[in-house]
Amino acid sequence: MDAETLTVSEVCALTGATRKALRGYEELGLLTPRRAANGYRMYDAHQVRLVREIRQLNELGIPLSHMRPFVDCLNSGSAHADACPATLSEYRRAIERIDDMLTVLSAKREALVASLSTASRRLLEKMRDVDAANPRLVLPARLPEPEDDGAADHLPGQRLPSLALPSTDGTDIDLAALGRGRTLIYVFPMTGAPDQDMPDGWDAIPGARGCSAHNCDMRNHYADLVQAGVRRVFGLSSQPIDYQRLLAETLRLPYPLLTDEDLRLARDPGLPTFTAAGLTLYRRQALLVKDGIIEHVFYPIFPPDRHAETVLRWLARNP
Known part of the structure; x- marks a missing residue:
């Protein structure tokens, strides 16, 4: 032209x-x-x-x-x-x-993180009596410890698929569009309900028992995870979204839970699963995702009520 x-x-x-x-x-x-x-x-x-x-x-x-x-x-x-x-x-x-803007933004971020920590402590204080009355948070002695069967060895380095999962905050979260920085997705099999018994022999399955305790542990250390550089935290299981929403409300989780009812992540990128009472469920694991790629996998996880400390130690070694 x-x-x-x-x-x-x-x-x-x-x-x-x-x-x-x-x-x-x-x-x-x-x-x-x-x-x-x-x-x-x-x-x-x-x-x-x-x-x-x-x-x-x-x-x-x-x-x-x-x-x-x-x-x-x-x-x-x-x-x-x-x-x-x-x-x-x-x-x-x-x-x-730009340097001036970064200085101002850095100071604002520090103030926000401090406010998050203070607010988190207040929430945990309110939940102390509620947690103490929740029998599902007390883990039986001598729970069987899961062994590393290598089922997650292939995950580090894989990119998460473009998969929109329902979230308890009412949105769909596209796993391929989590954004820059680190996102923690911890995966648990299933939690119990007052009107629903767990599968027979549940406590005897290595790594099965402790989902409520796992969620509460991540909740209790949410501010610590953010301070350690985790931008977003999600819990994930194959339970229906309505049940996930009730769980998030009951445990007062400050971050969303995701639902993968069809176990699509078991196919891509291949998250480990197990079967109990005819149900196929995700094994307990956690993915640390950086810029859309699985950077590190925590697997197996034991004990479930102290997993956040393991994540924080890893983050301290890999800032």
């Missing part, structure tokens, strides 16, 4: 800029398109390059009000928008602004 006759629509399509942005560049004197006989704005190849450079620099943090040195540098015939001394000063100023 002839660069001498590019219209506003064509420039927008080529550069990704909006019509509003082009008007703004023009109002600030950064861009001076020619006018056709019919009054329409027309842009040549140099104008298109200016638009691209302005957008890229603006995305990096250079305000439009500080863009003049870069535009003047290109207009002077320079091969690069930042090849002039004045542009280096603008880079430095932009870096200083």
Whole structure:
């Protein structure tokens, strides 16, 4: 296409800029398109390059009000928008602004983490008597300890699939879109209900008993996990979402529980399962996911009521 006759629509399509942005560049004197006989704005190849450079620099943090040195540098015939001394000063100023923002944000994060810790302690104090009256939180002596059967050895390094799981907060969580940073997903077989007996021989199955205690342990150390750098925490089992929601409310969990009723994660990426009383359930395990990839797997987990301490020790060794 002839660069001498590019219209506003064509420039927008080529550069990704909006019509509003082009008007703004023009109002600030950064861009001076020619006018056709019919009054329409027309842009040549140099104008298109200016638009691209302005957008890229603006995305990096250079305000439009500080863009003049870069535009003047290109207009002077320079091969690069930042090849002039004045542009280096603008880079430095932009870096200083970002450093200032990081300092402020870091201070706010520390204050929020401190507030989270204080609020968490208050919640745990309120739950102390409730937990003491919950018989499911008392684990029998001499529970059989699960052995590492190697069923999770293949998981580290795998990327989580694009799978939207129902969450107790009313949303669907796409496991492939957890975002940057570390996410902890701890997986438990099933918890009991007042009107539902556990499968026969449940306590004799290594790693089966202790799901309520496991959830409470993670709840009790939630603030510690956040302080250690975990961005998000989820519990996960194959129980129906309504049951998961009741469990989260009863135990006062400060993070959502996820439901995988169809055991789709048993197929991809292949989470270990076991069978009890005709039910196929997930084995107790925990995935530490970083940037969408399984970074570390805790498996097997024992005892379930002290698993958070194991995670925190690992995080301390791998900050």
